[in-house]
Amino acid sequence: MGKSLLCRLGWHQWQRLSTEDGQRYVACRRCGKEGEVGPMIGGDGPA
Numbered sequence: 067m068g069k070s071l072l073c074r075l076g077w078h079q080w081q082r083l084s085t086e087d088g089q090r091y092v093a094c095r096r097c098g099k100e101g102e103v104g105p106m107i108g109g110d111g112p113a
Contacts, residue, residue, distance in 0.1 A: 073097040 072078075078094035080101065085091070092101045 070096045073099065 073094060073096050078099060078101075079096050080092045081095050082090060082092055093099065094101075
């Protein structure tokens with residue numbers, strides 16, 4: 067199965083995660099795409 071239509075349109079569902087060494091990053095819950103941690107307005111996207 068391919069990427070969700072919403073992800074293909076750039077509407078990812080971002081979640082904040084951290085690595086074992088404490089580095090923070092964001093990744094889409096649906097497709098797994100990773101983004102940079104930055105200011106989030108409403109928690110809807112990466113920087």
